[in-house]
Amino acid sequence: MTATHAGLLSRRDWLLSERPASRMQARLGRAYVAWRRFSANRLAFLGLLIIIALLVVAALADVLAPYSPTFGDLKGSRLLAPSAEHWFGTDDLGRDILSRVIFGSRWTLYVVILVAVIAAPIGLLVGTVAGYAGGWIDAILMRITDIFLAFPKLILALAFVAALGPGIENAVLAIAITSWPPYARIARAETLTVRNSDYIKAVQLMGASPFRIVLRHIMPLCISSLIVRVTLDMAGIILTAAGLGFLGLGAQPPLPEWGAMIASGRRFVLDQWWVAGAPGFAILIVSLGFNLLGDGLRDALDPRSGDQ
Incomplete structure (x- = not known):
């Protein structure tokens, strides 16, 4: 056995120790176990690679895009089919669709x-306060949550954008207003399972205030479930933003937002399919990546599943 192999084994044993000597060792051990579960899931790893690729493309859009995303040659490059010069073709204004898809990744990340x-x-915050306080506070907060959950997310977002006015910032605000109720439900359920535990009772006996208990001891216990739900909801957020853009209530021209690109290309979908097909395929791939990543995180962060 080489010294390097022996060192790796000792680090692994240190991370997997059943009696960690410090909080840092315990946290690193939990992270290592979660990573082992996650990396064993090939589909989840594929989702991670898709999201990393999205981040790289968004960060290097100025370098990767061969043309301007907002200006094109209207006379000589209008509605050109995919070719070596324009990989994804051009739109009705002569703009390179590949460049617009690349820059559109920035707006997708901006929204999500x-x-x-x-x-x-x-x-x-709403879920943990409702779950810990109980009584009339819980009843009021959950009834407000139920009101938001009673409406389809896209319809409610449309109503808020119609009131606020079209624009990418208003679309983000409208989607955020309609997206918090499921997170509140999850946080409340997690809080109800731990609020009467011995751990919380001990903190109460030490004289901690309800605010400190919720902020420092209950919220951290809910974060893992919240991360999983947020990741799984990313695909829905992208589709909602694309739907608002498609209806002209999200990003406004000439911003290269994928939903708005599909809306501008719907007139040519039978003859020049690439105008709407390229941004639609980008939405499909990114949504698939977030779903695969969310499924992998759910399996990795589930404390009830054993170590693989």
């Missing part, structure tokens, strides 16, 4: 990240 940053904390 902002929605997650806005909706997830709101849902986590």
